[in-house]
Amino acid sequence: MAKRQKQEEPPLGAPLWMATFSDMVTLLLAFFVMLLSFSSIQEAKFHEAIHSLKGAFGVMASPPTVIQQPDVVVPQADTNEWQQMLYELQQVRVALSEEGLQEEVQLTLEKEGVSIQISTPMLFEPAKAELRAPSTELLDKLVTALQRLDTEIHIEGHTDNVPINSEQFPSNWELSSARAMAVLKYLVERGLPPDRLAAVGYGEFRPIDTNDTEAGRHRNRRVEIFVRRTDGLARSVQRAER
Numbered sequence: 001m002a003k004r005q006k007q008e009e010p011p012l013g014a015p016l017w018m019a020t021f022s023d024m025v026t027l028l029l030a031f032f033v034m035l036l037s038f039s040s041i042q043e044a045k046f047h048e049a050i051h052s053l054k055g056a057f058g059v060m061a062s063p064p065t066v067i068q069q070p071d072v073v074v075p076q077a078d079t080n081e082w083q084q085m086l087y088e089l090q091q092v093r094v095a096l097s098e099e100g101l102q103e104e105v106q107l108t109l110e111k112e113g114v115s116i117q118i119s120t121p122m123l124f125e126p127a128k129a130e131l132r133a134p135s136t137e138l139l140d141k142l143v144t145a146l147q148r149l150d151t152e153i154h155i156e157g158h159t160d161n162v163p164i165n166s167e168q169f170p171s172n173w174e175l176s177s178a179r180a181m182a183v184l185k186y187l188v189e190r191g192l193p194p195d196r197l198a199a200v201g202y203g204e205f206r207p208i209d210t211n212d213t214e215a216g217r218h219r220n221r222r223v224e225i226f227v228r229r230t231d232g233l234a235r236s237v238q239r240a241e242r
Contacts, residue, residue: 081148082229086114088145092138105138113151113229116142120159120179120221127164129178131186139183143190146227153187154198155180156224160217161204177201183223 089107096105104119123135131139146153157176169175180199188194209216 085145085148085227088148089114089116089142092141092145095141096138113227116225116227118223118225119218120223121218123183123223124179127166127169127175129169129175129182131182136186139186140190142225143187143192146187146192149227151196152198152228153192153196154200154224154226154228155184155187156206156226157183157199157201158206158208158220158222158224159204160220161207161211162217172203173201175201176203179223183225 086109093102093105093107096102101122104122106115106117108115108117118138122138123131125132157178157180159172159176161172164172164175169178177200180201184197184199187197204211204220207216207220208222209219211217211220
C-alpha cells in the first residue's frame with residue numbers, strides 16, 4: 001500500500017497582502033481623523049469670531065439689543081472698505097462712550113447690513129424737526145464712514161405714542177417723516193449721493209420698547225440709519241436690468 005504523501009503546512013503568520021492592506025487602512029484612518037480635527041478647529045474659530053463681533057458692536061446678552069437677533073450673522077465676502085467702515089462706526093461709538101453717551105447710539109450688525117440707531121434727543125428738540133447744532137458733529141463722523149461704500153442707506157424716523165397735534169405736525173407720522181428727511185438732507189449736503197438715500201417715517205407704530213415708561217418712550221424716539229450690504233457690482237447689474 002502506497003504511503004500517503006505528507007501535506008505541506010502553510011507558512012506561519014498572515015499572508016503578505018494583509019500587511020499592505022493594513023497599512024492602507026491605517027493611513028485612511030489617520031487621514032479622516034486629521035480632516036475631522038481640522039473641521040473642529042475651524043468651527044471653534046468661527047464661533048470665537050462671532051462672539052468677538054458681538055462684543056465689538058455692543059450686541060451682548062444683557063441688556064437686550066435694540067433689534068433682537070438669536071445669532072448675529074456675519075456678512076459674507078467682506079471687503080476692506082466694508083471692514084474699514086465698520087471700524088470707523090465703532091470708533092464713533094467708543095468716542096460717545098467716553099462722553100457717557102453710549103446709550104444714545106447703538107450699532108447692530110445684521111445679515112443684510114448694519115443698523116445705526118440714534119436717540120432723538122441727540123438730534124432734535126422735543127416736537128421739532130430741525131437738527132440741533134451738537135448733532136452735526138456726530139452726523140459728520142457718520143458721513144466720513146458711510147462715504148466708503150456704494151451702498152443703499154435707509155433713514156427711518158420713529159416716535160413714541162404720545163399724540164402730537166400742532167399746526168406743523170398734525171400727527172407723529174408727519175413728525176417722524178420730517179425728522180428722517182432732515183437727516184437725509186444733511187447727509188446729502190455733506191456729500192453722500194442722493195441716489196443712495198431714502199427716508200421714511202413710521203410714527204409710533206414700530207416701537208422697540210414699551211411706551212408705558214419714560215425709559216421705554218425714550219428708546220422709541222429714535223432715527224435709524226440702515227446701511228444695506230450691497231456690492232457696487234450688484235447694484236450696477238440691478239440698474240442695467242431695469
